[in-house]
Amino acid sequence: MLKVLFFASVKEELDCSALEIPWDESVDSLDSLQERLIRDGGPNWRLALERKNMIRAVNHDMVTGNSPLKDGDEVAFFPPVTGG
Amino acid sequence: MLKVLFFASVKEELDCSALEIPWDESVDSLDSLQERLIRDGGPNWRLALERKNMIRAVNHDMVTGNSPLKDGDEVAFFPPVTGG
């Protein structure tokens, strides 16, 4: 299973803070997971997830570009951070 | 009259924190005042006042090199500062 989290404006646009995706090889990378989310969610999800400057994190680490996923991973989608 | 002040190690070496010199044209510059102090004070004063890195201030401003003096000025001799 993959745990998928959304934060801030991404969460609001999707009206979704978290969901779980059963693990299989069709979601064994960040890009393929994102495609699955868009396929299941529709145009609204495409708009929200393909935004410029989207940040993706795997197991609490920000990731640049695509990245392999394995069963049990936690994936997060969020906009550029603005703390401090 | 000139008011002359000494601080920190300079004050201790001279065993003097302040003195007054009657104003006249023979002490119309920092260098001539210093020569007067050494003439009156002796070798111990020469040693203390001609030390490397001596800082001289006129009316609360640090001065580099010689500087004219006028009646009523306050002159100070001190080592490099170590506050903060």
Added chain:
Amino acid sequence: MNNLSVSVQTEDFDAACLQRELLSASHEEGAVVAFTGYVRSENIGQCVNNLLLEHYPGMTERSILAILSQAAERWPIVAASVVHRVGPLGVGDQIVWVGVSSEHREVAFSACEFVMDYLKNEAPFWKKESTAKGDRWVEARATDAERARRWSG
């Protein structure tokens, strides 16, 4: 290292208290540089009424600790601490405190600024402002990314 500490909390903090906790029992440090971030009354020309700070629990603490560890590898700091608030905040409220102690001031200044620059770019917090024109998510400043980059190289 156990002289690095991170707290993410809704409660306010007392900077003097945090600074005393930072100090070593052996009085090695000659310098502490402390940064405090506040909610400003105005941002990009609009009046701010209040702020909501969201974060990514777990990743937040981990990323800040990673930043402190990098600072400790890079400079001979004695101790470093970050307290970051989350939840609803009002204008003038304290948001974040970063304290760094070291023997000499150069290290404390550099390490504290480094931690803030990285925190601004790597710690998963998001600010939502409430203004007269409605709510809006604060956008990241391009200069923040630049400032973090100048530390590499």
Added chain:
Amino acid sequence: MNNLSVSVQTEDFDAACLQRELLSASHEEGAVVAFTGYVRSENIGQCVNNLLLEHYPGMTERSILAILSQAAERWPIVAASVVHRVGPLGVGDQIVWVGVSSEHREVAFSACEFVMDYLKNEAPFWKKESTAKGDRWVEARATDAERARRWSG
């Protein structure tokens, strides 16, 4: 400017108090950087028992205010304050506090470090340390003069 303040005093100070006094009523500032200097337990390899801080009354206040004015001309700071202690101090005691507030952190960091670098070179204070080997006047660090010079140019 009346948002610049200097105090030279024998009494200890409360950093949180000073920081609150620094803040504007209008909450313009998003950042405060505060430096605190302490009496270290060891200096150049020798154990320090206590410290005596001498100064040049009148010139001290004037030179620090001149440094703050320079900082205010150079950066858009909201307020800046310096408190410096004189007289006898013990190990671990606070010596100096420099606080600078501004809209953004870059300015607060730069201006605070600038003030410390100049204060170290231009404000007439002298430290005398008491060690097991006797009393000695602390010598100025060559790096302090270098650090002040890097701001010009």
